[in-house]
Amino acid sequence: TIKLVADNGIFFYTEEEVRAAVEETHNAGLTISVHVYGGQAATNVINAGPESIEHGTNLTDDHLRAMKEKGIILVGTDFPEEHLKAMGASDEDAKQDAADIVDRLRRAHRIGVKMAFGTDVILDLPGMTRGEMGLDYLKVWRAAGIPHADILKSMTTNAAELLAIQDERGAIAVGQYADIIATPGNPLYDIMELKSVNFVLKDGKVIKIDK
Numbered sequence: 001t002i003k004l005v006a007d008n009g010i011f012f013y014t015e016e017e018v019r020a021a022v023e024e025t026h027n028a029g030l031t032i033s034v035h036v037y038g039g040q041a042a043t044n045v046i047n048a049g050p051e052s053i054e055h056g057t058n059l060t061d062d063h064l065r066a067m068k069e070k071g072i073i074l075v076g077t078d079f080p081e082e083h084l085k086a087m088g089a090s091d092e093d094a095k096q097d098a099a100d101i102v103d104r105l106r107r108a109h110r111i112g113v114k115m116a117f118g119t120d121v122i123l124d125l126p127g128m129t130r131g132e133m134g135l136d137y138l139k140v141w142r143a144a145g146i147p148h149a150d151i152l153k154s155m156t157t158n159a160a161e162l163l164a165i166q167d168e169r170g171a172i173a174v175g176q177y178a179d180i181i182a183t184p185g186n187p188l189y190d191i192m193e194l195k196s197v198n199f200v201l202k203d204g205k206v207i208k209i210d211k
Helices: 015-027 037-050 063-071 079-084 092-110 129-133 135-142 148-155 158-162 191-196
Strands: 002-005 032-038 052-058 073-075 180-182 199-202 205-209
Touching: 002 015, 015 032, 015 158, 032 037, 037 052, 052 092, 073 158, 073 191, 079 092, 079 158, 092 135, 092 205, 129 135, 129 191, 135 191, 148 158, 148 191
Parallel strands: 002 032, 032 052, 052 073
Antiparallel strands: 180 199, 199 205
16 A cells, blocks of 8 residues: 655645656556545545545545545544643643544544544553553544444455455454454443453464463
């Protein structure tokens, strides 16, 4: 996968420039993900048709509808409020930014945009591993009212589709690698059960088992 950063400053790529990157990536047999937050930059990216948008913090409903129509996957990196504070945001700004993140996530799901779970964990919190911090994002999805089954899909089948490995991984099916986890409770009823994984099978080999 190729990643293009489209708007990490006041300047951003034109639609023609992004389209050239998309076409060249596809000609090489690869997929392309584009970092973009919103505004005209997001419009240019969506029109160019990459496989996914990373972040998309300020996407409007029109952006999201266009993404659904084109089949562009959203990897929203939906930061929890305490992570925003750890990155230096004031309490007031973190609260507002967290509310905006939940709103965009809720709107994307309502409109029907396909999503893949992404975290963009870029810092350390005391007493937590990066994996534990990644699972903090589950509560953001829950706050947005995303059904637990859809959250699981975003972490498995949708993610595999985005990475173009859906014929090998992402589902429990004949012919796929045996990547399986188990939890004490059912994550379809409580997605936070993913914080209590007690069995891991990777490529058909037991990696972890709590007895």
